[in-house]
Amino acid sequence: MSAHPDTRRPLLPGEATLGVMGGGQLGRMFVHAAQTLGFRTVVLDPDATSPAGLVAHEHIATGYEDADGLRRLAAVADAVTTEFENVPAQALLALAEHRPVAPGGAAVAVCQDRAAEKAHIQAAGVPCAPHAVIATAHDLAAVPDALLPGILKTARMGYDGKGQVRVADRAELATAWAALQQVTCVLEKRLPLLQELSVIVARGADGQLVNFPVQQNLHRDGILAVTQVPAPDVAPALAEEAVQCAGRIAAEMGYVGVLCVEFFVVADPADATAARLVANEMAPRPHNSGHYSLDACDLSQFDLQVRAMAGLPLVAPRLHSPTVMLNLLGDLWGDGRAPGRTPDWAAVMALPGAHLHLYGKASARPGRKMGHLTLSGATAEQVRETALRACALLGLPAF
Structure with missing residues (x-):
């Protein structure tokens, strides 16, 4: 089966099964919408009591990178989506070898990395906050003064305010980066x-x-x-x-x-x-x-x-x-x-x-x-x- 939905006929209500990676509330509301149209639904999520898993027709309770779980999902679902951005992009790319996946793993990977995300936004001709990527001590020392005061954000795995620290000057920036375990971060200028x-x-x-x-x-x-x-x-x-x-x-x-x-x-x-x-x-x-x-x-x-x-x-x-x-x-x-x-x-x-x-x-x-x-x-x-x-x-x- 093609990895791209536009190369095949539409999946019709009452005939197809739609899969979702992730079992949270977004997955639950997706499942309800799909079921209203008459689609069968399957959720892959490791939590046996996940909100989406509890209401789907089928729940595959495995990790997102579990080979057997992905195989079972591809066998049951005619197409797959995701309900949160931290589903491993590699798992979506693996699924796309067998089933249409929307959004695709490459797009999800962009959204999982703040540095890649900002580069993409700029490539689309859309302004974003002045920023600098900090991956090394050299990057830290090279931060322009104009970016301070700013907000230091981890490049990956940050949401709902997690992985973010307000910094007023270089001393606070250095302390914050150390507190974030010196992982790759993006420093954004604080804007009015x-x-x-x-x-x-x-x-x-x-x-x-x-x-x-x-x-x-x-x-x-x-x-x-x-x-x-x-x-x-x-x-x-x-x-x-x-x-x-x-x-x-x-x-x-x-x-x-x-x-x-x-x-x-x-x-x-x-x-x-x-x-x-x-x-x-x-x-x-x-x-x-x-x-x-x-x-x-x-x-x-x-x-x-x-x-x-x-x-x-x-x-x-x-x-x-x-x-x-x-x-x-x-x-x-x-x-x-x-x-x-x-x-x-x-x-x-x-x-x-x-x-x-x-x-x-x-x-x-x-x-x-x-x-x-x-x-x-x-x-x-x-x-x-x-x-x-x-x-x-x-x-x-x-x-």
Whole structure:
């Protein structure tokens, strides 16, 4: 079987089996979307109680590089996708010898390395933050003064604020690199941040590209806390620029599947009244900031993930309701002073336009993504007011 979905007929609902590497909440929502269309589903994840594994037709409980597990997945699935970027790219490349894989291992490998990612973003003609790669003591000494103060980030395995250290000067930079075990890092210049945005696109093997509306995001402690759509503080021209940039990045990579590109809106040093766009990072999968699409759009990001990997038509999704999404972290279940408490879901669900999604994870811990709450309504003002009421009920900070 060809490794490329565009060289074969589309996989049809009711006939094919779709596989996913990874068993977290993104895999769970992918499985639900595939099953709604009538596809059979199979998950490969080492956790016997993974959220996606619990709802799929079949769960292969092996490691991601286990040869027997990969063989079994290729034997059952007609196409394979991934639900998180740290699935070994080599495993995806091995699967692609037998089955269509979207996104491909080469694209995932780019997203797994911040240095390669920034090089790719620049190759697509999209600006990113001024930065330097630090792999050796010589690189450390050669860092330009203009990059400080900055943020030192490990090149690999960093997400949700992990592997990142703010540094003010060269002494702090040296200390931080040592604390990170002198692994390869990227030092990014700290920029005057105005807003954080993300754009989710879906691209088919034939190059067809569709996108969701620009999403305005708020992070706390490096973890997404709030997403608002439409983005309330973003000028239409800047939003359109973000969409175009995300499309160029996907096309440059020959990407197939759902891709999220995160952007910073920063103050223009040459004009205090102007703002400019800087690409931050990308995720080769559906994204936390796009979960609202399950409730506020006629097609969700997971619907488009299914369509892209199966070679089915990509239809531009339509936002039918203004929306706010709140991330629900494990902190809500207890902070050590009141362990085991359960949020008042009945009160939350009494709010108009409230859509509660819990991911079926066995245990809650601080910072762990346990679910999300989407609030939708007739107007953005109404939705924001309802979302603030939800924050008050859950003990979350206002935004």
